[in-house]
Amino acid sequence: MPPELPLLQDDRAALRADCGNCFGLCCVALAFSASSDFAVNKDAGKPCTNLQTDFRCGIHRDLRTKGFRGCTVYDCFGAGQHVSQGTFDGTDWRQDPATARQMFDVFPIMRQLHELLWYLTDAQSRPQAAPIAAELKKAQAATEQLTQGTPEALAETDVAAHRQDVNVLLLRTSELVRKGKGNGKGNGKGGKKKQKQRRGADLIGARLRGADLNGADLRGAYLIGADLNGADLRSADLIGADLRDADLRGADLTDALFLTQSQVNAAKGDQATKLPNTLKRPSHWDTL
Known part of the structure; x- marks a missing residue:
């Protein structure tokens, strides 16, 4: 052993x-x-x-x-x-x-x-x-x-x-x-809660600038190149989400669920991006 x-x-x-x-x-x-x-x-x-x-x-x-x-x-x-x-x-x-x-x-x-x-x-x-x-x-x-x-x-x-x-x-x-953060079942009329159920969604290049995604279910979502500038991603479940080249400048991921260093490294951010204290701000963000 x-x-x-x-x-x-x-x-x-x-x-x-x-x-x-x-x-x-x-x-x-x-x-x-x-x-x-x-x-x-x-x-x-x-x-x-x-x-x-x-x-x-x-x-x-x-x-x-x-x-x-x-x-x-x-x-x-x-x-x-x-x-x-x-x-x-x-x-x-x-x-x-x-x-x-x-x-x-x-x-x-x-x-x-x-x-x-x-x-x-x-x-x-x-x-x-x-x-x-x-x-x-x-x-x-x-x-x-x-x-x-x-x-x-x-x-x-x-x-x-x-x-x-x-x-x-x-x-x-x-x-x-995520309970109580607008992530429950939708009302069938395109309400806020329904919009936050985006598990596995194709959001490649999506325009989500300033979006309220607090408590959103984004497990396995494709967010490649998505515009998340200034978005609220607190308590969002990001396990397996593809954040390659996603614009996280000014976004708030303070307590995002299951976020990893690899996902952060693959995205674009700046000094205004808020990350969990368990992750490091990538050095290459300063050169983007």
Whole structure:
């Protein structure tokens, strides 16, 4: 068994990428194709040409200008350092090439588990979720237990089934948090409440400047390039929402539900954008 890691704390430190303690796994394990996000093609298991011997990126400060915008958006939720220092006990894939394939296979599984832990930690921080606090705590413990498994056990983990179980609790959390914020059933006449039920909606390029989306259900919504300038997204459920190039300048996401650093990094914002205190303002926002 790999050494047991400390249980995750509310500050989510273990759920944030620590590249200094990772073996560049996202730069090796994952595949990407030449596009607006990546300048070249790269196969899974093949090191990126920008990866240095110390597992650092050789063009980290210039990723966006050199065609690797996708790298600045990606977030492993701390899975990289967990796999590197915990699951494989600090032995990297260059030192022990025989474990490379196994390490690369385990990494995306660990990332999914850490993503679930991010959502569960968020859920437990919500006072409105008190009625299901015990269930959320149990789900977090079960997820953490999975992350402590051996490489072999992790490879056999049915993440999809586990995610389905956790999602039931996340949906319930969403309902409790958004209750009374105009997210109930509509009146059938296009009322305000009905307008806020936009789960999975195609809102690509939508004009939502200054929109009142407080408590809106935007789970899995496509908000690519949407104009959300000055929009009120407090308590909005944004789990799985695609915010690529969405204009969040001046928007209020203070306590948006299940928002991740990756989503924020993919969007456009400014100093007036209000984010949850658990997320960082992307440095590239200053250059947009």
